[in-house]
Amino acid sequence: MMGEKIKKHMNEQIKYELESFYIYLSMVAYFHLQNLDGMAHWLRCQAHEEMIHAMKFFDHIIDRDATVTLLDVKQLKTTWNNLLEPWQDAYEHEKFITGKINYLTKISREENDYTSEPLLAWFLNEQIEEEKNTGKIARELAMVESSPEGILLLDRELATRLFTAGSPLDPSVYNPAA
């Protein structure tokens, strides 16, 4: 049985993860327009991951016999003034999400909801990666911002990201027990 507060905030977290999906998808479209298909590819993999994150919370709530309430997903930024801005936004967004996961962890402890701890521990670790990756790309791009060769080199590197988890809508991708 889930406490009311953790249930409410986990439902909100589904929305935040779907907003992350939406933000990254918007960036995919932007970078294709800039002819930077490697950056678009990296962000497309990221968008897939965000859908999986949303489904992890979705599935956890259902497994706990509680109600999933899907909330409105906000329309966020759809264009940027330069190539660096989306990556800076991605880094800031991931810090925002880390704050949300920290808060969920705090609430779960207040409500003695130990059953949510493995899921939240997974997300705490995931957020280290999310901040590390987006922050690193933003810093590297800032270094080469005025060099077309440098930008193309980074674009080629980002094109090599592998996404091996399968379809985000396949339950076995986000729930090994399914």
Ligand code: OFO
């Ligand atoms: Fe779901 O981690 Fe990024 O936003």
